[in-house]
Structure formats: C-alpha cells, structure tokens
Amino acid sequence: MRFNTKTIHAGQEIEETSGAVMPPIFQTSTYAQKAPNVHQGYDYARVGNPTRTALEKMIAGLEGADECACFSSGVAAMDALMKMLRPGDHVVTTNDLYGGSYRLFTKVFEPYGIDFTFIDMTDLKAAEEAITENTRLMWIETPTNPLLRIVDIEALVNIAKPNDILTVVDNTFASPYLQRPIEMGADAVMHSATKYLGGHSDVIHGAVASSNKEIMENLRFQVKTGGAVPGPMDCYLVLRGIKTLSVRVQRSVDNAKKIADFLYSHPKVDSVNYPGLESHPQHQIAKKQMDDFGAMLSFTLKDDSIEAANSFMSSTHYFTLAESLGGVESLISHPASMTHGSIPRDVREKAGLKDSLIRISVGIEDADDLINDLDGAF
Ligand SMILES: *Cc1c(COP(=O)(O)O)cnc(C)c1O
Numbered sequence: 175m176r177f178n179t180k181t182i183h184a185g186q187e188i189e190e191t192s193g194a195v196m197p198p199i200f201q202t203s204t205y206a207q208k209a210p211n212v213h214q215g216y217d218y219a220r221v222g223n224p225t226r227t228a229l230e231k232m233i234a235g236l237e238g239a240d241e242c243a244c245f246s247s248g249v250a251a252m253d254a255l256m257k258m259l260r261p262g263d264h265v266v267t268t269n270d271l272y273g274g275s276y277r278l279f280t281k282v283f284e285p286y287g288i289d290f291t292f293i294d295m296t297d298l299k300a301a302e303e304a305i306t307e308n309t310r311l312m313w314i315e316t317p318t319n320p321l322l323r324i325v326d327i328e329a330l331v332n333i334a335k336p337n338d339i340l341t342v343v344d345n346t347f348a349s350p351y352l353q354r355p356i357e358m359g360a361d362a363v364m365h366s367a368t369k370y371l372g373g374h375s376d377v378i379h380g381a382v383a384s385s386n387k388e389i390m391e392n393l394r395f396q397v398k399t400g401g402a403v404p405g406p407m408d409c410y411l412v413l414r415g416i417k418t419l420s421v422r423v424q425r426s427v428d429n430a431k432k433i434a435d436f437l438y439s440h441p442k443v444d445s446v447n448y449p450g451l452e453s454h455p456q457h458q459i460a461k462k463q464m465d466d467f468g469a470m471l472s473f474t475l476k477d478d479s480i481e482a483a484n485s486f487m488s489s490t491h492y493f494t495l496a497e498s499l500g501g502v503e504s505l506i507s508h509p510a511s512m513t514h515g516s517i518p519r520d521v522r523e524k525a526g527l528k529d530s531l532i533r534i535s536v537g538i539e540d541a542d543d544l545i546n547d548l549d550g551a552f
Contacts, residue, residue: 185231239383248366250402251380261287267313324456331359369500426469489551499535
C-alpha cells in the first residue's frame, strides 16, 4: 500500500455489526465479560477501546511500525516513554527542543535522577562525545522547533545502534507524510497528534509508534498503569484528520515555499529558517530524509527586538497569534515569550533563539492572501 492509500485504509476494517465505514465512537468505560476474563479483547476502557485501536493501527501503518500506543497528549506520550528509564540513565537530546519537552526532561525527570545532555544535534561529533556508558536513549527532534534545523536521523541511528542506545524521533513537525524515521532505523516515533495528524486544531492527542517489543510492552504497561489515555471522541477526531493528511500537508508545504521565498527577499527580514531554501545549512539532509520541506518556518527581523516582533504579529489578519501548529489555519507565534518561555534567556540565546524570532505554521489558505497579509504587517 502506498502512503496516500494508507491514510485511508491502513489497519481499517468495516465495522461488523452495522457496516459503518468509519469506526464508531465507542463511548464506554467497560465491556461485558461472558465469564471472568472471557471477553472480545476489551475488558476496561483505560486499557483499550475499539476507536483507539482503529487509530493505533492507522498511525502504526503510516509510520511503518508494528504497533502504536495512543495517549491523551503529546507530552503524556513522552512521559510514558521516558518512564522506561531508571535513575542513573542518561539521555542525549537537542538543545533546540520543543519547550514542553525541555520542561518535562528538566523539571520532572532530572529530579528523579535521569541525566540529560543537550547538544546541537546537527553536530555529529558533539553527539558522539555526549555519549556516556549510561546513555540509554537519544531523543531526536527534526525539523527542530523553532529554528527548523535538520538533524540527520540515519547518521544518529548509526552512532546510537553500536552503543545499544535507543533512538526516538519526535516526528510532530514533519508528519509521516514527509518523514518516516522508522524506515531510517529509529526505534520509535513520537507524535503530538494535536498538530498535523489531527490537523484541525480541535483535539489534544499523542502517540508513539514502534516495532521494538520492549518499548511497546513498556508503553502498554504505562497506558494501563499511568492511565494518560485519550477518550474515544478524541481518537475519532484524529482518525478523521488523518484521512486528509496528504492533501492538507501538501497544500501547506506549497504555500510555505512561496512564503519562504517572499520573506527571504524582504528588506526588513534578517534571516529565514526554512529547510527548503538552498541557503539552509542542512538543505541537503532535508532533501535526503524528507519527501518535501514542511510547512513550518521561522524568521528574524533586522530590528531584533521583542517590540518589533510584537508589533508585526499584532498586525496580521489571517495568521492568528496562537501557540500550536499543523492545523488548516495559519498561525503565528513568538517562541521567546510563548512556546519557549520556560527556557531561561541565556540558554535560549545560546541556542540561537533571538528576541525577534517569529514562527509561522502555514495553513491551507490561498498563498497570495497569506503573502499579502504578511506584507501588510511589515
Ligand atoms: C506540541 C508538541 C509537543 C507536545 O504535544 P501536546 O500534544 O501539546 O502535549 C511535543 N513535541 C512537539 C514538537 C510539539 O510541537
């Protein structure tokens, strides 16, 4: 099955009792048993729900994984994954990380005795040097947020594997339509399905897909034990969103390319971070590992101040000032004060995240309207 066909059919079956083409929303907390522990595969809805199962099979199919486990949010999925680790274990990750991931690592797991080293993962030598005898996991995010750097997944897998280190890729920014890390050797893929998979800014949801038995057993245990599970309605919404993933993301990418070109040649813009630009430092790696360059971009202003960024952002009409990304509508945000507000200023600036940096998530509107909107805001 090719990818676009998968977004409609992967793991999907016609519902037996009614012939429903879409899986029903099984709004139930428990399931009747014929005798103790004799049932149709479901005993209690924290552990499993048929609507959730349909979505898990779909996401596993999209990522080319054997299995998937769904959670009530992206960070809940990360939280469950990280609980595989034990005090003393060490994690290597990127210094250009989603703010919520940074908070989870440093404020929750560090106090429990798990060590993290934050590096520039585009620097493979730095990745090699960061490994210690306790390193168990490499947490990769690419494209990175909000600087849109591209990390070479295959190269990092090649460093991790011989050292028995698991590699997990946060694939939220690319979506499986553009990038499938498991095909590149990664052990697991994590999604904030709140973003491109859901695609309509109407649901919070997370998922991990993997073919690694140890990871999946741990996640099933966490689903049952930690209980950060999504409701059936939320699973239905994500599954519905996935049906149009290909067409939505492709339109957004086409728009993003035009917007990147427009910004690149604008006199008030200092720099544009978009992997599709030939000037992007990892343009070739993006070409190698992504099917196209994504619909996220960020840029800085010649007037590098929070005030200039704020004034720009309050002047757009179609770009709504909001956190999040990956929906059909275009969004604009200011990482330094919003998504990355929990990262101390010196850490933030060291990672290259400037005061005037503006991030946009390009939606599926008409490109000309979006460009006119940005033009007017300058
Ligand atoms: C949004 C996001 C998360 C967290 O997901 P939630 O669904 O908001 O919990 C993790 N990683 C990335 C890259 C994200 O954009």
